[in-house]
Amino acid sequence: MGIAASELSQHVIRPTLIYLGRHNASAEALLLGAAASQSALGWALDDRRGHGLYRIDARRHQLLWDRHLARDPELASQVRGLASQHAFLAAPHLELTVNLRYATAIAWMLVEAEQLPLPAADDLLGLARLWRQVFQPQGRLRDFTDAWSRCVGTLPQVA
Template sequence: MGIAACDLSQHVIRPTLLYLGCHCAVAEALLLGTAASQSALGSALDDRRGQGLYRIPEQRHLQLWDRYLARDPELASRVRGLASQHAFLAAPHLELTVNLRYATAIAWLLIEAERIELPAADDLLGLARIWRQVFQPQGQLCDFLDAWQRWVGQFSRVA
């Protein structure tokens, strides 16, 4: 069993985006849908395709640090501030599994690094296209839409 969509949104995604200074409804919806699609909101955190809530491959994690965060020391410092003090140095990729706010920041920055024009927060097909482009190039748009309906749909009708 994963994390309830409302709890993930309220206690992890929204505070992380606010901390990074980039909170908006579409970013929150996109990350929530991505977590639903990638790991069923945390039901499966360890997978050969990637680690954690967003199933981020180690190579993508390294590339983000080397190609994107290295060019913005202030942002890199903020993101590093989310990571565990000592554990990050010993096993940086493990942070993607055990540290939900760090993983959320990395997931958002993978999206931001692509410089993609974001759709409206309620444009599920637009969100699915971004998910496929950034996280699951071999995925089908219906995979995102189905995961949204299964894991997030009830929350989004109540919220």
């Protein structure tokens, strides 16, 4: 298996969402579930379907920059600040594979660009539906819930 779910949340997902000013339990759970279902939490980081934890393909990455981030220069600068200074210019899509915080920020921006309501953090089927809409339109809800069971285990506790 790739990265431990608790460590991915604690050291990558949560700090990235906090940095972006977008942290909440539902966002964290969605991204954790997306990483579990897309790459088994980093077990396979690069294949023909996309790059990194969230398997984002180069076309979607470019479209996100062109259609969403370009409209908000302050947000674009904040996201760009997570990328490697020189490597991003030479191979921007490679950042999705080698830079976990940048990949997480881009994954969240894909969610945000869809302008869909977030389900509760403990609503696994709701999270699965949102994952399917944003990350895997041809996926099955069971793909998400099975990946969650295998890689994450328990549902997040909502206060």
